[in-house]
Amino acid sequence: MTRQGEEVPARCLRMPHVERGMAVGLFGGSFNPPHAGHVLVAETALRRLRLHQLWWIVTPGNPLKDNSGLAPLATRIAWSEACAADPRIKVTAFEAAHRLRYTADTIGLVCRRNPGVDFVWVMGADSLRDFHRWERWRDIARKVPIAVFDRPGATLSFLSSVMAKTFDDARIDESDAPRLARLRPPAWTFIHGPRSSLSSTALREAGVGGPDGR
Ligand SMILES: Nc1ncnc2c1ncn2[C@@H]1O[C@H](COP(=O)(O)OP(=O)(O)OP(=O)(O)O)[C@@H](O)[C@H]1O
Numbered sequence: 001m002t003r004q005g006e007e008v009p010a011r012c013l014r015m016p017h018v019e020r021g022m023a024v025g026l027f028g029g030s031f032n033p034p035h036a037g038h039v040l041v042a043e044t045a046l047r048r049l050r051l052h053q054l055w056w057i058v059t060p061g062n063p064l065k066d067n068s069g070l071a072p073l074a075t076r077i078a079w080s081e082a083c084a085a086d087p088r089i090k091v092t093a094f095e096a097a098h099r100l101r102y103t104a105d106t107i108g109l110v111c112r113r114n115p116g117v118d119f120v121w122v123m124g125a126d127s128l129r130d131f132h133r134w135e136r137w138r139d140i141a142r143k144v145p146i147a148v149f150d151r152p153g154a155t156l157s158f159l160s161s162v163m164a165k166t167f168d169d170a171r172i173d174e175s176d177a178p179r180l181a182r183l184r185p186p187a188w189t190f191i192h193g194p195r196s197s198l199s200s201t202a203l204r205e206a207g208v209g210g211p212d213g214r
Pocket residue numbers: 028029030031032037038041122123124125126127149150151152195196197198199200201202
């Protein structure tokens with residue numbers, strides 16, 4: 001998974017430390033490479049959801065994607081740490097250490113290990129569009145609240161996606177976002193803006209490496 005000479009730091013292979021009573025966002029991604037759109041989602045989630053921490057979970061590989069073009073995990077972690085300046089953002093790769101492939105399993109382990117902590121799954125609107133293709137997606141929605149962040153090209157997913165239709169009754173207004181983490185799931189909201197049109201695909205196509213092409 002890593003290039004020669006590059007290793008995932010041991011601290012990133014452990015689950016971040018949390019205290020009982022905290023509200024914590026779980027923001028999973030390929031981050032290949034990370035960019036300012038990811039940072040915007042992370043910072044907006046911290047603020048709008050009143051989170052104590054946000055875990056920036058660098059996946060060993062999205063089970064729905066062709067991962068042949070994925071930069072090594074250690075590289076994506078180093079890039080992510082360079083992007084995520086806020087100390088409340090914890091860049092982690094514990095999924096790799098636990099051989100977790102599916103988000104349903106990640107969330108199961110995180111909740112089992114941290115009783116008394118309120119977790120929220122954080123994702124962009126394009127992920128909401130495809131959410132019903134994820135392994136045990138209904139179980140995820142029944143296990144933790146979900147915050148979806150608008151993304152150019154995917155705004156209407158909050159109305160049209162299978163997830164939105166299935167859990168229509170569980171959607172709360174974004175003005176209630178500060179209490180989302182404390183709600184009993186299923187519960188979800190859609191946060192409109194601020195938006196970023198950045199994507200890792202565009203950065204890769206432009207031939208730039210590292211966060212935001214640095
Ligand atoms: N510009 C953005 N606005 C809102 N959410 C975003 C944005 N970019 C990424 N995300 C969200 O961040 C998470 C991780 O995304 P990912 O690492 O796949 O980035 P990406 O730019 O979508 O990559 P790619 O272009 O390779 O698919 C996902 O939940 C995704 O929806």
